[in-house]
Amino acid sequence: MSSTDRRETRSCVSCGINIAGTNAASFKCPDCGAQIYRCAKCRKQSNLYECPDCGFLGP
Template sequence: MSTTDETRARSCVSCGINISGTNAAAFKCPDCGVQIFRCAKCRKQSNLYECPDCGFTGP
């Protein structure tokens, strides 16, 4: 795993905060299957996210 992948894996894709040890959601991108992490605050506020690999956007 590269440094970029490691940073991405520990950060909310919407706001960029470190999600280690938080109540974050992990799911696969509906288009390409890449693992995406979102913090509880962004999920609750329905902030948009964009897949870093394919550009898919969702609520």
């Protein structure tokens, strides 16, 4: 298995697109600390997101 195969696929938590190689944001959930990824478009539009681990809703 190559390092590329082992790499976790990262997708925007709001719209689901693959964010590899994009201007995306990565931050920890304010409630549970899970890693969250958002694409630039969803951030700019202030689309809501939901933490996949705890259900926290954010702008």
